[in-house]
Amino acid sequence: MSHFPEFEVIPAVDLQDGEVVQLVQGERGTEKTYGDPVEAAERWIDAGADSLHLVDLDGAFEGERQNAEAIDAVLETVDVPTQLGGGIRTAEDAVGLLERGLDRVILGTAAVENPEIVAEISDTHPDSVVVSLDAKDGEVVVEGWTEGAGMTPVEAAERYDDLGAAAILFTNVDVEGRLEGVATDPVRDLVEATDVPVIASGGVATLEDVRALEAAGAGAVVVGSALYEGAFTLEEAQAALE
Numbered sequence: 001m002s003h004f005p006e007f008e009v010i011p012a013v014d015l016q017d018g019e020v021v022q023l024v025q026g027e028r029g030t031e032k033t034y035g036d037p038v039e040a041a042e043r044w045i046d047a048g049a050d051s052l053h054l055v056d057l058d059g060a061f062e063g064e065r066q067n068a069e070a071i072d073a074v075l076e077t078v079d080v081p082t083q084l085g086g087g088i089r090t091a092e093d094a095v096g097l098l099e100r101g102l103d104r105v106i107l108g109t110a111a112v113e114n115p116e117i118v119a120e121i122s123d124t125h126p127d128s129v130v131v132s133l134d135a136k137d138g139e140v141v142v143e144g145w146t147e148g149a150g151m152t153p154v155e156a157a158e159r160y161d162d163l164g165a166a167a168i169l170f171t172n173v174d175v176e177g178r179l180e181g182v183a184t185d186p187v188r189d190l191v192e193a194t195d196v197p198v199i200a201s202g203g204v205a206t207l208e209d210v211r212a213l214e215a216a217g218a219g220a221v222v223v224g225s226a227l228y229e230g231a232f233t234l235e236e237a238q239a240a241l242e
Helices: 037-046 057-062 068-077 091-099 109-113 116-124 153-163 185-193 207-215 234-240
Strands: 008-016 019-024 027-033 052-056 082-085 104-107 129-136 139-142 167-172 198-201 220-223
Touching: 008 037, 008 057, 008 068, 008 234, 019 037, 037 052, 037 068, 052 057, 052 068, 068 082, 082 129, 091 104, 091 116, 104 109, 104 116, 109 116, 109 129, 109 139, 116 129, 116 153, 129 153, 153 167, 153 185, 167 185, 185 198, 207 220, 207 234
Parallel strands: 008 052, 008 220, 052 082, 082 104, 104 129, 129 167, 167 198, 198 220
Antiparallel strands: 008 019, 019 027, 129 139
């Protein structure tokens, strides 16, 4: 697990219309707004974040990149590794972002529909592609969680091991954004099936959830709503793991 020598808690900075938001279960219209992206990024870094998870929600829904200015502003400001997902559909998009200072691109629909894109980007930029697998009722879903891909997360993950993926970002849509806790079995299944580190995302509400994901073998966890709503602080989460 080259990337996460220690289990990492990664704050999420989800962008919509240039502002930081959190959605419930990925549904547009449920968002709560949390202000300026650069301020949010700086706040998490000051609090001890080792890396940041950026999501271009408009990009994810519209299928093309939005919020580019806000993302560039964050990249210019922060000095920790950043990963970005949402609307990155081509190798050109991905490489362009990596050359602008992003550390990792997160590919969802694009990688499920065309696994070779992972190898294509990794050839020139090793260790830079995170494949995002979102699951609903045990099936991988794509296109903003609206369409089933006809395979389980484990079946999907096994493909990406060989193609050079740096990590798998696993989101359990069933619990996403609801602050009702995590499901650890699917995470454990993925960890056992793949050699690539698994980053868990979705439903983290308590410090116990963070510990449970670490115990399930995840290399890192992305936390959004719980941090923004003050369920616990980043410092508390990091301390809980020591």
